[in-house]
Amino acid sequence: MSHPLYHQANVKGPGVHALIIGVGGYPHLPGGDGERVDDPYRYGLTQLTSPPRSALRMAEMLKSHPYGSWALPLRSIDLLMSYAPNTSLTEEIEDLRSNGKVRNPTIQIIKTAFKEWMDRCVDDPDNIALFYFCGHGLQDIDHVLLASDFGRSSLTPFDGAFSFELTQKACQQRLPKTQIFIIDSCRRDAPDLANTLHSGINGLAVPTRGQAPQCTDLLTLQIPIFREAESLPERVSYMTSAVVSALEGQAATTDERGRWVVTLDTISAKIEHILKENMLRIQEEEPGLEFPPDVVNREVMGHGAVLCRLEKAPYAQLVVSCEPQSATAEADLACSRTPPPKEKALRRPADGNGEWPLKLAGGDYKLSATFHGGPWKKGEAQIFLEPPLRRLHIEVGR
Structure with missing residues (x-):
């Protein structure tokens, strides 16, 4: 491998493989430091301060669970992040930038990282695949996610974008059996998107028509359709904070032996309540903030695969x-x-x-x-x- 991963463990057997993407800096959008192109679709996209912090928080939590251990060993984390100009960066983010353990999530680097992640995931059918994205998104027929070089060409700005639905469908047609997708991205209404492009936006992989899925346990978390992803400036996003809380034990239950565990099913069942409780606490700190009644879309299937086991009761x-x-x-x-x-x-x-x-x-x-x-x-x-x-x-x- 030509680049270091944020985390890689030399262990054999099934494990957790994560690809974590946080796109905050968009050089070709307003406020960026690259060549500007006009926004022909008037989506009002600008720089973001939360995604790199949210992605790093997710990676830190996966790397070192504070209250227990993963059901399988954590074998790899690949972390891609970009930063808005003049963003105040934590010391750890600065260190990651300098030692090369994070890469800029341009569309080509995302495609390369995705291929490498899939290769790691399929080497054992019992692996757990985790895909996380935080950054700009648009919603028409598909949920379209924007890489950091979106808008690099005024003629073909959506060369820097990919379809989440096609990407996920292609993943489900492959191993491993357990897959998790966390998409902490706006689903801003873009009703003219399909007509403007004339042809669809591709996924990071191509699904095969008629092929049955090999994924048997699935969890998908997304912002509700036509909603905005929310966060305070330069803070971890509300949704990512809730996911981290869920994994740390707020989505725990007991198994048949009385052990405290977090499963795909319990995350799906409890994530909205966790998120709403977090928002109530934020409203106490920031009076006047308002939140929508529906805060997260959830899709779960399978047999409630265990993700982590806690050392004591949460x-x-x-x-x-x-x-x-x-x-x-x-x-x-x-x-x-x-x-x-x-x-x-x-x-x-x-x-x-x-x-x-x-x-x-x-x-x-x-x-x-x-x-x-x-x-x-x-x-x-x-x-x-x-x-x-x-x-x-x-x-x-x-």
């Missing part, structure tokens, strides 16, 4: 109240593990306040609401707590 949010709600302020609330561990039960005395928010390790809990006088009778509940969040209403009677 933390989860639990919000406790009474049913009816009017009894909550008068209740002495208590929460304890079952079976009882050495630590004391958590308690919240009646104080006239409402819901009781808790941050607890996942597992079995017993909760109670007791009263000193008044019309309410004691209520109890037992639950198994999983991340990311559960709201519990303890039923109390009169």
Whole structure:
């Protein structure tokens, strides 16, 4: 191989192979440092500050899981990134630029990296293939993703673009059996795109008509159609932050042996809730921000392949109240593990306040609401707590 990868492990057998692309710098778009061409389609595309940070955050998380280990060894990460001019870069990004472990994601380099990634992925049918893209995108018939040299030619600007749908379909017709696609890119409405081009935009690989898929376990995460990908300036994007949180344990459940695991199915089931909770926290920091009701498109199929196993129970949010709600302020609330561990039960005395928010390790809990006088009778509940969040209403009677 003619270039160093961001990560490569010399291990035999099946493993995880990732291709991670973050396109923030577009030299030929407004604000770029290359030769400018007019934007004939008036899509309003400019420079982006989030994609390189988002791609690096994804790569860092894959390289060193802080709370567990991958179900298979991490065998390779190829990281492609571009940066907008005058972007404040972290020291690590500067180092990666200087030592050659990241390449500029022009369309030709993306095609080369994709071919090399596919070659690594197909060498064992039990590998896990992960494809991640963060950068500009347009939506017409297909979701069109833009490489860093998009617009290099005013005559054929879309030479620097590729179709995600065709790329994914071609991948599914090949091994490995488990494939993951995370597309953190705008799907800005471009209704005239197909008519303007006259011919379709190619994928990074060509699917074969009529060929059955070899992929049996699939997870695809995308921004909803005609929506914008969101982030604060020079921060990791909201969607990538949610994916990282999911992999770190916020999408965990227990398997048949009681071990905490993250699977394709649990990510699909929980990612939207994780993303919405993250957005609520951001709104507390940045009042006035508004978010759409639908935040992520999910496609999952297969047998719920395990991606990672956690060393201990992940933390989860639990919000406790009474049913009816009017009894909550008068209740002495208590929460304890079952079976009882050495630590004391958590308690919240009646104080006239409402819901009781808790941050607890996942597992079995017993909760109670007791009263000193008044019309309410004691209520109890037992639950198994999983991340990311559960709201519990303890039923109390009169």
